[in-house]
Amino acid sequence: MKTIIGNWKSHKTNKETEEYFEIFSKKLSNSITKDKKVIISPAFTSLKTAFDLVKKYNLPIELASQNISSFPQGAYTGEIAATQVKEIATHCIIGHSERKRYLKENTQQIENKIKEARDAGLKIVLCVQNEHEDTSNEVDYIAYEPPSAIGSGEPDDPKHIEKVCSYIHEKAPKPTILYGGSVDEKNVKEFLAVEHISGFLIGGASLDPQSFINLIQKC
Ligand code: PGA
Secondary structure, three states: OEEEEEEOOOOOOHHHHHHHHHHHHHHOOHHHHOOEEEEEEOOHHHHHHHHHHHHHOOOOOEEEEOOOOOOOOOOOOOOOOHHHHHOOOOEEEEOOHHHHHHHOOOHHHHHHHHHHHHHHOOEEEEEEOOOOOOOOOOOOEEEEOOHHHOOOOOOOOHHHHHHHHHHHHHHOOOOEEEEEOOOOOOOHHHHHOOOOOOEEEEOHHHOOHHHHHHHHHHO
16 A cells, blocks of 8 residues: 655645646546555645545545644644644644754654644654654654755665665654655656655645646556
8 A cells, every 4th residue: 555645835826726626536536546545735725625625526535734733722823733734634744854944843843743643633744854863753654755855856766765764664663654855757666666665755746636646646
C-alpha cells in the first residue's frame, strides 16, 4: 500500500481548487487508487472547499492540513487548532522544512503540535530533513525531505535515501516512511523500489491534476 500526499503549499484560490477537482474527479478512477492512499493537502483557505468537493464527487481520497497550531482552541489570533482541522481533514503535516526555514518553527513547537494533533485524533505526517532529527514522538508517517531536494528538480540519490530511511526505520519502526523532494511522474519509479519507502510527499508535481494522476498511476 503506497501513500501519496499532494502538498499544495501556498498555491490555489478557492476557484482554482474547484477547477482542479473538476478535472481530478473526471480522471481519477478506483482502479488508479486501488491499494493506494491518496491525500491532498490544500491551503487552509481552500481546505473546506476541497472537503465539500471530495464529498460531492465521492472521491476515494483524504485531506490533510499543511500545519496546525501548537496551541489548543483559544485566544491565539491567526492560528488554527487541531480540533478545528479535524472537522475537515483526517491528516496534518507537521514540521515541514519550509516552516522551519521561513517561520523558524522549532522542536518545542513541533512537539506541541504533535501532541495537539494526536489528542484531536488527526493522523500525523512528520517531516524530517535528515536521519538525526527527533523521531521519538508517536506519529503515523515520517516524511524524509532533504531541503536541497525540495522544489529544486534535484531529488536525493535513491541509495542515499535508502541509507537515511533504514536508519530512521531502525529508530522508529512503527511509522510509515515517505520520501519527498522533486518527485514527479517521470522519476517516481526510481524511488518506488527503495527499501522502507512506502510513499511520497509531492509538492510541485501535485499542482496539476493530470500530472498528479499520472504520478499516482505509476505508484
Ligand atoms: P517538491 O516539494 O515536490 O516541490 O520538491 C516537496 C515538499 O516540499 O513536500
